[in-house]
Amino acid sequence: MFDTIRHLSFYTILEEHVRSYPGKIAHAFGGQSTTFAQLLERVDRLIDALETSGVVAGDRILWLGQNSDRIMELLIAASQLDAMLCPSNWRQSKTELAAQIDDLEPKVIFWQNEEVGPEIRAGRELASFKGGRWLQHDGDGEDSYESFLASGRADRNDHREVDTRAGALIIYTAAFDGRPNGAVLSQNTILLENLVLAPTQRISNETVFLAVGPLFHLGTLMQCLTVFHLGGTNVFVRRSDAQSIAQSIHDHKCTRTWLVSKTMDEIIELNHDRRYDISSLRSIPYTEEWNRMVTVEPVETHVPGYGQTEVMGLAVLPQYGRHAIGIFGRPSPLCHMRIVDSEDRDVEPGQVGEIVFRGPIVMNGYWRRPELNAQRHRNGWHHTNDLGRREADGSLTFIGPKVQMIKSGVENIYPAEVEACIRRHPAVADCGIIGVPHPQWIQTVKAIVVLKPGSEATEKDIVEHCRAQIASYKKPSSVEFREDMPRLASGGVNYKLLDEIYGGGNYPGGETRTS
Amino acid sequence: MFDTIRHLSFYTILEEHVRSYPGKIAHAFGGQSTTFAQLLERVDRLIDALETSGVVAGDRILWLGQNSDRIMELLIAASQLDAMLCPSNWRQSKTELAAQIDDLEPKVIFWQNEEVGPEIRAGRELASFKGGRWLQHDGDGEDSYESFLASGRADRNDHREVDTRAGALIIYTAAFDGRPNGAVLSQNTILLENLVLAPTQRISNETVFLAVGPLFHLGTLMQCLTVFHLGGTNVFVRRSDAQSIAQSIHDHKCTRTWLVSKTMDEIIELNHDRRYDISSLRSIPYTEEWNRMVTVEPVETHVPGYGQTEVMGLAVLPQYGRHAIGIFGRPSPLCHMRIVDSEDRDVEPGQVGEIVFRGPIVMNGYWRRPELNAQRHRNGWHHTNDLGRREADGSLTFIGPKVQMIKSGVENIYPAEVEACIRRHPAVADCGIIGVPHPQWIQTVKAIVVLKPGSEATEKDIVEHCRAQIASYKKPSSVEFREDMPRLASGGVNYKLLDEIYGGGNYPGGETRTS
Structure with a gap:
């Protein structure tokens, strides 16, 4: 099933980066920088520590905390055990957290005390599932993240066989039916999507990306994954905060990020005396004041394309439909798209119907939702629950969600x-x-x-x-x-x-x- | 083994292009243009005709002719049957042709009479293998290509399960040991490499590519495959000839091709009166006269990168090593590279050793060469027989072939x-x-x-x-x-x-x- 010579995984990519980018910074977070070689050592220790904790193929690892470079290293380590990492939405209530713990029954849980500790503890109390090893992300005792990592061996030189088609990442999404569902995404799906995102989002090995948006959504996480794959540098802030953002751009000469206009305004105000040099940022034009502080790059398009978590973020991109009628563009080289009626028959161009996809970017399915999976993947196509229209030139106009949102x-x-x-x-x-x-x-x-x-x-x-x-x-x-x-x-x-x-x-x- | 919802193949890509690019020209050759919809119909007929001729999974189909759009449609059709197409080197002698026929034992052979007919007939005579159905590419009788195609049904709506990891293409190469060997490449390998070639070679759905170089080498064929995958247009000339090239660029507004300087000089001379408009061509600067005739684009680099047929053409590209010491660049996101000594131990950066690769772009192996495959793929890495050196910054300097060439x-x-x-x-x-x-x-x-x-x-x-x-x-x-x-x-x-x-x-x- 697994063919060594054609193998490509998060772990082997990291090994290659150690050879291809000696001394280069892979991650930066809170004043701490990690080279690719240091990251490989940390990942090796994590694999060993997780395995010692009993993590085996198919197990779930839950991250209950805010943004951190540890999400990336845990994902690489988990995937090497054919286990899955779920970065949880830290804005959830205790009831939602309890439901998620019961849904996942995780073998290991990393939790954060600062800001979100009380709600997490309440959620843990509420949950029926009482198993799993709890380790504190921001602690420093025996059950802390770093103690756990340090307990693992660094010299394992891990060359086990890994099924890159198995689930590696779980992202909860789309509570169409009243409860959120965990989309299971494989390494294969992630690595392929990276190859489409790199050119269309202009991500290269020279990118220094500042991850501001929450990593429990693909919007930011898929960019981190592409930056990692291409050999660029990922910089993290715990949450969106003007001061941390400006400091990180200044310290690491970040070239790329994504900010809402409110945050850009806050940075302008904060940086009125130009104490932070944020000119490394290649940014879209915004206000005159903002444009004076950053490197304003000509932007080809402001349309982000169309996709959803269940198809690894982006499936239809304007770069495949320049000068097209439908501004969302055309399907990427990794997927096929049809617009269908309620009986799954193709509708004519110009007619609105449900957007359905096929291709390696479709998720493996929702975690523990066999009926919903059968329904969403009926007839061999992933049904998005979204409405769209093919224009006369084959391009897509995205209309909106099929159900109220x-x-x-x-x-x-x-x-x-x-x-x-x-x-x-x-x-x-x-x-x-x-x-x-x-x-x-x-x-x-x-x-x-x-x-x-x-x-x-x-x-x-x-x-x-x-x-x-x-x-x-x-x-x-x-x-x-x-x-x-x-x-x-x-x-x-x-x-x-x-x-x-x-x-x-x-x-x-x-x-x-x-x- | 095969998962419908994540399936991506030449055939499903063609189906998508019919939806995404209605009315668009897929192929042009000798005054004849074929839309994606027409191409799908032709491919459907070919699949049916090949199947009726007894072609099953693993069978070989041999192309004994010069460049033609039929090589592309045959490849798509063959791959849908898990069969393999080999576009043969038409410059081979009758002895070499006979050896190739005996090596492949093809189920169906398409041969061309014009220019290469006598040598092919002599090779057929010499070969020990007397099976296979012979059909004439440039004939018009019962055993002609078009009659064969027309004998197939067009309405098959082919949705069979296809193993995209199986061999689809055989390219003969590298007679290091005295005889050429057929590198077997899968759809998976080809489609993945396309995703790296598209951005680095600036191929998009707007590309109109003129295939001048021989399609029995990957140099030109890999570009045709990427253009097809991205939804661009492929234009073919039978062989390199200034008049056909100029006419094709003029007729189809080709944006891209690759010409040797001798051919460029011939076109300049031929076109002294500007009877052909070849300004659509985005070309590298050459002579002043040439620059006046074409659209001269700024070129980032003249270094093509490093690769070989056995790793689907290009594995190391300068785009992953801008400002690097080694001008060939770094491994693409699809492969891993090591520089090793004769015992497969890593040599130090700065030391010369053999370049070895791993990743999904490595060929399945040489056709019918088990011993050579074991030798070239020893220890889970593909050995290139080429020498190189990793520089201090991890980039590659390609030195040259390990054996005399x-x-x-x-x-x-x-x-x-x-x-x-x-x-x-x-x-x-x-x-x-x-x-x-x-x-x-x-x-x-x-x-x-x-x-x-x-x-x-x-x-x-x-x-x-x-x-x-x-x-x-x-x-x-x-x-x-x-x-x-x-x-x-x-x-x-x-x-x-x-x-x-x-x-x-x-x-x-x-x-x-x-x-």
Whole structure:
């Protein structure tokens, strides 16, 4: 099954980088730099320590912390054991964390105390699964990350056979049906996507990438993976924070990052006296002040393309459709795309249908969701739950999610998940969630609630109930109470009417969503 | 073994191009253009016709003709049957052709009458293998290519399971040991290399590539394959000829090709009255006159990188080593490289050793050469038979072939092969081949011959003997007769002394060759 001479994996790539880039910095984080040779030694120790802890093929390793270079070294180590790393969303509530622990039943858990410790401890308490070895990322005792790493042998010269088609990474995503699902991605899928991302995102061995966005989303993580594969340098900050960002760009001469406009404004303000030299950053033009501080590069396109976690981030890119009608472009050389109706028949160009994919960038499936996998991968194609249209020249216009979704900043919020949470409140009979336009966050969440006869609850009660159960960014910003829920003939909530009554709008995909 | 949802093959890529590039020209050859949709229909018919002819997985299909778009459609069709296409070197002698037919035992042979017919018929006669169906590429009767294609069904909608790791293409190469060997390359290997070639060679869906070089070498064929994969257009000329080249660039607005300086001069002379518009060509700067006719693009580098057929053409590229010490660059993201001594131990940076590779671009092996494969792939690494040196910054300096080789134009000539041919002459006792510097062809072949006692042979006898048995470009341009052959203590021919006596030199790799 496994053919040594044609083998390519995170681990063998790291070995090559030690030969190809002697002395080069692989990772930088918090004033600490790690060369490729040092990284290989750390990974070797981790492999040994994980194996000693009983980690075997198919096991899960859970990261409950913020951004760190350790996520990358753990991923390389885990993959060499055919085990999987899941970098968890640290903004989750204790209830969500407990559900994730129970879903994954991880063999080893790395957790962070600072900022997120109380919620994690509460989630651990809540979880039914009581196994797994807990190690503290930011501790320094016996059960700390560094003690664990140091317990492993460095000289293993690891040349075991590894199945690069097996799952290596689990990213939770898309709570269409009310609960998040873990997309399982293989080394093969990741390494192939890297080869498409490198040229289209202009990532090379000269790139010094500053990872600001959360590594529990592919948006930032896939760039780190491509930078690693190409032999560039990854710099990490714990979370988005203007001061750490400016300091990191200054210290490491970062050439690339991705920042929201609010953060760019904060950096401009912070750096009014030019104490940080951030001119190494090749950045898109923004404000005049920003442009004076960074290297402004001509940008070919501002359209990011189309994809989702389940197809390793990006599947359709504008670089394959320059001058095309559909601004999202065409499928990358790694995938095939069809637009289909509800019976999986191709629709004509110009007609809207569901976008489906095939190719090596499709995930292995969701972790422990056999029915959902059968449904999403029916007839040999991955169904995205997204709507799109092929234009006359074969290019794609992405329309929007097939089911209702709310966009808050970079986060996707699935009404079904928030509704399920509110319905669990003892006073609630029914609930509908809409998105209300917001100048900075695109949308905010509004709950329309019907109480049980004789029950009472205030707006604050509902919001606090949500805060305890789901990630803070998913909780409603406002709650409206009604006597009854308007429903369609089909039985579904009449969201169009709720939008009209309560000012909903600005949804991704506009008016085209179907229910 | 085969996972539908992650499948990527020549055939599925062609299906996607029909959707992504409706109406676009896939191939142009001799005034005839073929859209992707038409190509899919032709490939479907070919698959059916080949299957009806009994072609099954592992079978060989032999192309005995010059450049044609049919090589590409046959490759796609053959690969869908897990069969292999071998585009043969049409400059081979009847003896070489016969040996190749016997080596491959092909199920179907497509042959060309024009220019190469007599030699092919003689080779067919000479071959021991008498099986295989012979079809004429440039005929129009019952046994012609088009009749064969037309006999296949077009509506098969072929979705069979294909093993993309199986051999799809056989390219004969490297007669280090006196006979050429067929490197077997899989779809996987080809498709992956395409992803590296596209950005480094600036090939995109907007490329219109004119294939001038022979398609029996990867140099040109790998570019056609990348252009196909990316959705560009391939234009073919039968062989290098200034008039056909200029006409094709004019007709199809070709953006890319590769020409030797002699051909560029011929085009300049031919086009003195500007009857052909060849300005679409994005070309390297050459003479002033040439620069006025084409679009002169700034070129980042003139160094092509390092590779060989056995690693799908290019493995080390200067794009991964900008500003590096070794101008050949660093290994691509698809392979790993070591520099080793005769015991396969790593040599220190700065030391010369044999270049060895690992990764998905390594060939499956040579066709029917189990011992040679074991030797070349020993210890899990592909041994290139080439010498190189890692510089202090990890980059590669390519030194030259480990065994003596002569370079004539773009062709590699292996002394062992020419010597073996001359030794078969009844009057010859011993023979040594050297390369003599030539202002246009880099080197020409000189034979030093020792005759058997009492035997006689003239220079013309030896040259004609070679002409009948090996490709014309390999035959000696001159022959010197001696009483005895100078030999080393090891028993090998003392080539250094022969070079000194007879003016040998200008070898690829200079003085560093080892025997």
